[in-house]
Amino acid sequence: MINHSRLAWILDLLVEHKLLHAGQKTDVLNRGPEQARHIMLDKRAEMRRLLGKQRVSYTVSEVEIIASFRFRPFEGELGDGESLISERVITKLIAEELGMTFREIDPIQLDYKLVTEAFGGPFAERHMIIAVDETPEELTVGIADPWNTDALAQVERFKRKRVTPVLALKSAILQAIAEFHGFRRSMKAAAKEFSSDLPDLGNLEQLYKLQSLSEIDATDQPVVQAVWYILNYAFDHRASDIHVEPKREESFVRLRIDGVLHTIHRLPKVVHNAMISRLKMLARMDIAERRRPQDGRFKTSHNKQEIELRVSTVPTAFGEKVVVRVFDPGVLLQDLENLGFFRKELLAFQSFIHASTGLILVTGPTGSGKTTTLYSTLHTISNPRLNICTLEDPIEMVHESFNQMAIQRQIGFDYGQAIRHVLRQDPDVIMIGEIRDAETAQYAVQAALTGHLVISTLHTNDSSSAITRLTDLGVERYLLASVLVGVVAQRLVRKICPHCAENDWISEEQALALGIPGADGRKLMVKTGKGCVRCRGTGYRGRTGLYEVMPMTPRITRLIQDGSPAQDIKRESLNDGMLTLRDYGIKKLGRGETTYEEVLAATDEVKLY
Ligand SMILES: [Zn+2]
Structure with missing residues (x-):
């Protein structure tokens, strides 16, 4: 030993x-x-x-x-x-x-032929x-x-x-061995074993015919292992989604890491179906059904953390495509301190969520990290004395201290119904996944008026337009003014990889493009990641939030009551010291947390409308 x-x-x-x-x-x-x-x-x-x-x-x-x-x-x-x-x-x-x-060993950089032919897998494993x-x-x-x-x-x-x-x-060597000797070996084995008597699985028509032929067995060991390698590879690289995509000649395995898709494997076409079947089996889906989209989920663990995987399939021209979303509680449930708030904004947001009644809104486009903010918030305020109910479409992550309800539109169980129902359950805090229609807006405000803390999201660009969106949805201005506790608009930007960060400069034109005044022909020093093995050469590792936090002041409340336009409300908040998303991004740029390109892309208002 x-x-x-x-x-x-x-x-x-x-x-x-x-x-x-x-x-x-x-x-x-x-x-x-x-x-x-x-x-x-x-x-x-x-x-x-x-x-x-x-x-x-x-x-x-x-x-x-x-x-x-x-x-x-x-x-x-x-x-x-x-x-x-x-x-x-x-x-x-x-x-x-x-x-x-x-x-540093990076499986992506290694030469497959060299690794697999230099010596055998068992020797490699035994001697690392x-x-x-x-x-x-x-x-x-x-x-x-x-x-x-x-x-x-x-x-x-x-x-x-x-x-x-x-x-x-050692961990990198073992991972690379698994990657090359294990994964590719299983691929080869599976391909060899099943390719002889199978036609090309080229298109849907052929797929139907295939039902009568013997197919690759999803419980076959090489396939089981191949799926295991892919899942672990995804967890190790903090991927949020795994795509298995059939193309004409082969099949791609792609991972979304920090919001960007990377192709990590190309599979022989004959193995594709077996991989899909294995994933469908794990998710308790109907393996024989290939024409209709299906959804399922399963749980596994990685480094002692339980990870939930949501699997969905759709038929495409070249076969069935699977997307596995990875719900890692380490990502979805974080301490509020780790979400990227600066101290002042954190204190403001904490004051919102410790209110006992009222309405808190989190706004931003899809993929701006609203769900993480919501879950992390509920997790922060949860205690055994509080009844926290969530209404979601769909439930993103199951958490035992919340009472979670899934919206099911197809049977008529929409947000409006769900809120009516949940109000009879004596809730203290209600999380409503999203407000997108008049009925939901009415009920959300009603719930907030009757002594509950309601937290929800809206699909608006900034904090002040959330207010006008709600009045557009028919919420009375005086009601909104009396229940609103605060609004947060947010975006996600990629963080510079700490392992390869180095100094960089942006030109005056670039500074002006971001709206940084007073550069006066001088370059501004920032940071950038030059790319290393731990960030897969991207220069980024992880993401952080940009937040526009708008607390309610008596003046803003009055502006809402008066029906003032969003820009007047925004101006008032800026006078009170609120940072816009862009300013917040510039502050992070100045601190070397993220790059010029990320701030520009995330706060490019034209792109967002
Ligand atoms: Zn790096």
């Missing part, structure tokens, strides 16, 4: 670099074996559940044990965007101490080794264990050329 002298050697190294203190070293030495057992059991349980295999093995490394303690550095900063003594921090330090090169570069004289391999000289000697003997090891993260 654990090599104690090696564990002690690494700990000494960390103490020497003042990353840990002696007490922490002792702590790890004492609790290490126990911790190792937990890590192994967790990893094995996860693999067993997801792979559906009983026999799985996992060897825990000394680096993993230390990293699992999640220590903060004893002295100084780690840099490179790291805050904890992580696997990366420890591995880099070991590489430095041993005079080895540290290398992966081929990364090859010249006629030399083979460069990424290894996780620098002390495993046996494996290197074996490779050298077998390859008859110089083998140069570079140190890499």
Whole structure:
């Protein structure tokens, strides 16, 4: 199991670099074996559940044990965007101490042929080794264990050329091995096994005919594993959606990460249906039904977090397309502090949500993060003494401390009906997914008037137009003025990857385009991500909100009562110190949180109408 002298050697190294203190070293030495057992059991349980295999093995490394303690550095900063003594921090330090090169492994950058042909999957897994570069004289391999000289000697003997090891993260190597040896192997196996007696699954017509033929079995092990790899890959990369799209010749697997789609795999067409069937089976959908769109959901877990997946299928010209939406509570349910509010706006928003009655509106287009704001808000105010009811279309995430109701228009259970119903359930807080018709607007205001806190969303561009939208929907101005607590308009922008952020400048023209005055021919310093392995070369990692927070003041209340136009209400709020979405974005740009392009795109009003 654990090599104690090696564990002690690494700990000494960390103490020497003042990353840990002696007490922490002792702590790890004492609790290490126990911790190792937990890590192994967790990893094995996860693999067993997801792979559906009983026999799985996992060897825990000394680096993993230390990293699992999640220590903060004893002295100084780690840099490179790291805050904890992580696997990366420890591995880099070991590489430095041993005079080895540290290398980031990105599955996307690796050469598939080289990786799969350099040596077999079982060997790669056993020795945690992966081929990364090859010249006629030399083979460069990424290894996780620098002390495993046996494996290197074996490779050298077998390859008859110089083998140069570079140190890499164990997690990255294992992921790449799964990716290449596992995933592509399962694809190959599935394709080989089933391609012989199947016609091209080219179009819908052929799909119907196929029903009578033997089809790829969705419970077939390679397919089960392939789906497992894709799901885990998606979770590891914080993807919000997984698309499996049939094309004429092949099928694409694409992931949406931070709002942008990336193509990560191309599948042989013959495997496509089996993958779709596996996903449909997991989501308890009718596998035989391929002509009609279907919806389903299932749950799985990743790093001890339960993740809900919502699957939907539609028939397309080239076959069935599946989109899996990933509902990661770590994304949907956040602390309000982590949503991207500046302190002043956070305090204003907190004062809204701690009101006991009234109406709070969150506005913005689709994909602006309203749902996350709503859930995070309800989560913040939830306590056992409050009855929180939500009306949603559809329910985005199931949370046991809320009473959630799904709107079902097809049977006539619309927002209006749902609100009437829920009011009989003695609610304290009511979340209404969206106000888009007069009836819902009336009931929302009515509920707020009768002593409930109502939180809802509207599809408007900024905070002040939410007010005119409601009066357009027939809400009496004096009623609205008396119930409205506050309005928040929001957008999402991508955050600059902390691992590759560097200084950059924007020109005066660019500054003027954003409406930043007084540049006077000088360039303005900002930040940009140059792209690295941890952001898939995009320069961005994660997203943050821009918020226009409008509290109600006596003057604004009067403007609403008087039926003043949105721009007058907005001007009044700006006089009170409200930041527009654009100004909020510029402030984030100045702080190096996001880029010029993101702020411009997210607050380009023309585009939004
Ligand atoms: Zn980066």
